[in-house]
Amino acid sequence: MLTIDMGDRPMTVINVFTVAPADQQRLVELLSHATESSIRHIPGFVGAALHRSLDGTKVTMYARWATPEDYERMRARPDASPFLAEALSIAEFDPGIYEVTAVFSPDAPLPPAK
Secondary structure, three states: OOOOOEEEEEEEEEEEEEEOOHHHHHHHHHHHHHHHHHHOOOOOEEEEEEOOOOOEEEEEEEEOOOOHHHHHHHHHHOOHHHHHHHHHHHHEEEEEEEEEEEOOOOOOOOOOOO
């Protein structure tokens, strides 16, 4: 189960892919296969969630890594590169590295102000 915690470790990578609606399912399958067969076995991987937009134009991957260095090592691995290259052949993406600053749920108290 993916847990969202505050702080900079683990760190969060959010990749938003823009895709033609006709290619959305292909991209979802490609990213699912990449994560299941390769990415999730790499040291430092904490967890991920894959989302697709209802209008068919976006696919978003929310991934947690133990450290920014773990994420960079994954990106440099030759077994991860073919998946990204294939994804980029059908989609554009806008990656971002984030720190969780607040987590909200119906039954949890609000986080303290910083």
